[in-house]
Amino acid sequence: MDEPEEKLVERAKEDPEAFGVLYERYVDGIYQYIFYRTGNRLDAEDLTARTFYKALGSVKRYTHRGLPFSAWLYRIAHNLVANWHRDRERRKTIPLDVLVLTSKERDSAQQVVESNERVEALREAIGRLAPDRQQLVILKHTSDLSNREIGRVMGRSEGAIKALYHRTLHALRKDLQRRGF
DSSP states (O other): OOOOHHHHHHHHTTOHHHHHHHHHHHHHHHHHHHHHHHOOHHHHHHHHHHHHHHHHHHGGGOOOOSSOHHHHHHHHHHHHHHHHHHHSOOOOOOOHHHHHHHHHTOSSHHHHHHHHHHHHHHHHHHHHSOHHHHHHHHHHHHOOOOHHHHHHHHTOOHHHHHHHHHHHHHHHHHHHHHTTO
């Protein structure tokens, strides 16, 4: 039976094995979030490891405030990714491993080209959004967080997240239509 998260976090403050259980619960979601923010598998792996290393070093100071432990982890990941972007030029390439996986799933070269064009157009459109809107789109589509939890990660109210998401989708749709998609 799964131990309730709040008790597990309290145990993790003293027991590294309990933190390991938290790691197993959340590593995939944190990795996906970071991958979509960096577009690079190796950097995503590195930043995911750094997220959990930082969390392990700070877990004793963690205080439960009614939101899931994952919201705290996403906040750490967000800060690390923001620093990563400040230190590097923005990357606008699709990693080779994504192209290889995509091509295995398609029947023809034409479908691969069309699919890659759509993916790249969407990536570019998301990349043209303001950083807070990029973060919102990625959190919405890579995590199981509610609007309230996303608001906590981003430092906004649940209502502000709903409104921002609606405006962001509208802006993405207009941008893609203007570019012929």
